[in-house]
Amino acid sequence: MSAPGRGLVLVVEDEPAIAELIALYLRRDGFGVHVESDGDAALAAVRRLRPVAVVLDIGLSGKDGVEVCRTLRAGGDWTPVLFVTARDDEVDRLLGLELGADDYVTKPFSPRELAARVRAVLRRAHGAPAEVLSLGEVRIDVPGRRVWAGEREVALTSTEFELLAQLMRRPGRVFEREHLLSAVWGYAASAGTRTVDVHVAQLRAKLGDASPIRTVRGVGYAADAP
Incomplete structure (x- = not known):
């Protein structure tokens, strides 16, 4: 975790190299970052840490990203979620957005683009240009x-x-x-x-x-x- 100058982002990714790369670019953008690698730990972290956004891999082992997002939304938690997945399939894309995800990127992706997408998601969530x-x-x-x-x-x-x-x-x-x-x-x-x-x-x-x-x-x- 790092000092959350612009708020804390929860990164949920079970591939350590990808999680580290995402965290690196988010920290460069001034965000604090906390990383989890499975769905149950992610849900607990959302409740405990109250992140400003969640970068959520769909293909987690055990409880996958879709189920994590579904559980959050069913519980009335509308923390902005950006899905990350290796499956570039229109059905998956629509499913993710219907669940209440705020954005969706597919692997391989540019970490700079992902960080920019997080900023954009937060701007939309707050209804005003970022400060x-x-x-x-x-x-x-x-x-x-x-x-x-x-x-x-x-x-x-x-x-x-x-x-x-x-x-x-x-x-x-x-x-x-x-x-x-x-x-x-x-x-x-x-x-x-x-x-x-x-x-x-x-x-x-x-x-x-x-x-x-x-x-x-x-x-x-x-x-x-x-």
Whole structure:
């Protein structure tokens, strides 16, 4: 277990190497992590530790992940659950979501993506953007209006801050320049799209190699995990 700066995530996985990898990336994101390897221990840990989310392998020996989730929901526990499974089958996928799972990833998966999915699940669960946005080496403290690239704090203008936050709140989504003008500057006009390009260039220069911003030719920009 580690100090839960953003809350404790329970990882339920019976393959030690996979559990260790998931825990590593969640801890890098500022979560505390507790690991269990079987279903009964997982249910006990949920009751004892009250995690903010559960990363739950379906293929556990004994009481599997489906039964764990079913037991939680039947008992009125709606802790966000993200299923992990080696079975990429539509029936399993639908079953998992019908049980009340919040998301579903299949092995092999990117641990960075899984950590991002956990953050997204928590944002949806709380009904508001996360107070801390993190993507790769870039981290934003939204209420404190502070930005870090790795260990280095980066000074941004108000507009640069809002533009970066807009992109990082929806990792992987491609934003058209007109959309960014409307969301960040409060207006939309094709003649003003050069403003977006200039501010993106400034952001990239300040963030350096840590910059998550990707150009989508002829469309706009997206923020992606490395």
